[in-house]
Amino acid sequence: xxxxYIAWKDLKAEFRTKQMLNSMMxxxxxxxxxxxxxxxxxxxxxxxxxxxxxxxxxxxxxxxIAFTFAGMLGLSRSFxxxxxxxxxxxxxxxxxxxxxxxxxxxxxxxxxMFLMEITTIPVFVVLFSYDIKNIPGLLLVVFLGTLGxxxxxxLLSALTVNTRTREILLPVILFPVLLPVILSAVTATGxxxxxxxxxxxxxxxxxxxxxxVIFFIVAQLVFEYTIED
Amino acid sequence: MLKKILYSLTAVLLLxxxxxxxxxxxxxxxxxxxxxxxxxxxxxxxxxxxxxxAYLAFAxxxxxxxxxxxxxxxxxxxxxxxxxxxxxxxxxxxxASGSIWxxxxxxxxxxTWDVRLNTSLVLFLIxxxxxxxxxxxxxxxxxxxxxxxxxxxxxxxxxxxxxxxxLWNKTTIHPVAELNYTTFSxxxxxxxxxxxxxxxxxxxxxxLRIGIELLKEKTxxxxxKSNL
Numbered sequence: 001x002x003x004x005y006i007a008w009k010d011l012k013a014e015f016r017t018k019q020m021l022n023s024m025m026x027x028x029x030x031x032x033x034x035x036x037x038x039x040x041x042x043x044x045x046x047x048x049x050x051x052x053x054x055x056x057x058x059x060x061x062x063x064x065i066a067f068t069f070a071g072m073l074g075l076s077r078s079f080x081x082x083x084x085x086x087x088x089x090x091x092x093x094x095x096x097x098x099x100x101x102x103x104x105x106x107x108x109x110x111x112x113m114f115l116m117e118i119t120t121i122p123v124f125v126v127l128f129s130y131d132i133k134n135i136p137g138l139l140l141v142v143f144l145g146t147l148g149x150x151x152x153x154x155l156l157s158a159l160t161v162n163t164r165t166r167e168i169l170l171p172v173i174l175f176p177v178l179l180p181v182i183l184s185a186v187t188a189t190g191x192x193x194x195x196x197x198x199x200x201x202x203x204x205x206x207x208x209x210x211x212x213v214i215f216f217i218v219a220q221l222v223f224e225y226t227i228e229d
Numbered sequence: 230m231l232k233k234i235l236y237s238l239t240a241v242l243l244l245x246x247x248x249x250x251x252x253x254x255x256x257x258x259x260x261x262x263x264x265x266x267x268x269x270x271x272x273x274x275x276x277x278x279x280x281x282x283a284y285l286a287f288a289x290x291x292x293x294x295x296x297x298x299x300x301x302x303x304x305x306x307x308x309x310x311x312x313x314x315x316x317x318x319x320x321x322x323x324x325a326s327g328s329i330w331x332x333x334x335x336x337x338x339x340x341t342w343d344v345r346l347n348t349s350l351v352l353f354l355i356x357x358x359x360x361x362x363x364x365x366x367x368x369x370x371x372x373x374x375x376x377x378x379x380x381x382x383x384x385x386x387x388x389x390x391x392x393x394x395x396l397w398n399k400t401t402i403h404p405v406a407e408l409n410y411t412t413f414s415x416x417x418x419x420x421x422x423x424x425x426x427x428x429x430x431x432x433x434x435x436x437l438r439i440g441i442e443l444l445k446e447k448t449x450x451x452x453x454k455s456n457l
Contacts, residue, residue: 163365173358180393
């Protein structure tokens, strides 16, 4: 359970300044605002194709764009912050397994991202006067999707921190690998937003769960190679 | 010597396969139901072997990456780099030949929802990012280590991408193998020759690329010596 100390240290440092959390929240908020400006007037119109409102079609993609882009801000700083003042060396000197560093980082990143998501969803509901039909289902999808995002994102954040162009490189290499998460999460979110039952998205949930498990295990195995010198 | 045999065999087989495709291979499509010119089917004999060769190259990247992390021997890193570069070219050729065929047969270059098409695209993107990771690190040891990690993570993402895309939209416009494989038909002969030719081409290109990398090292070594 030593990784909890690392997570605790990260969160404590974060809540002293709230720098990262604030910028993630405001960024996600701005994404939703931009979408509401861009599509606000048309969002209540019904499109004939499947007899859905335009906002129903846009909402899942919009939410996940906000989540992933804002989450990316947090991820890129997650290890970059440790680079300063030799903190990473200090972490490596800790009498813990290398994978505990990863697990601690995963927890602190996930907490920040969940906080950002929990504040973004109400903003979306208000700006689009939207009724979410299946809230527990939506939370489950967001939870599994975020875990997948964080598992891979934390590993690749540790990988890119040693490169020359880390802030630019991370999104470029992260999104192709994240495709299964984004695709399944967006489809499942769409069903959950517009009155669907959990059983309709069993396949998506399965893929998200499999993805989470596979990449959690792989990250435990390869993480030490990303930070060793 | 062995390399020379490989290169000449590749050249001969490629010529034979081109001859077979254009002058021997049948067009097993019904002209009435086929989209466009039924002759466009001939691109299939290139398209499929190239696609499978790309998958093969990426599997080599995956195995070499694991071997590198295990042994820390530089030769595995060179193998991973060479197969990744050649694989990206083959993946691009898969997309390009597929698009050309699609334009003729289905009427559009790109069918947004097709499962295999999107999987190939994701594969291409993942290995482009792999090359980006390599480009972003200066130190050879660190570059080898970090790109090996990404080589493993990226390859594992591929089957999951395929599954998620299939779930997103089950339909594929790609023909599922329905040919009669039991008889040694002209079609099968051509296809097998093409497979052999493109696998050998893959092997030759990777060998050449490894040779370039070894030469580069030698030059660096000489430069270092002459500076002293």
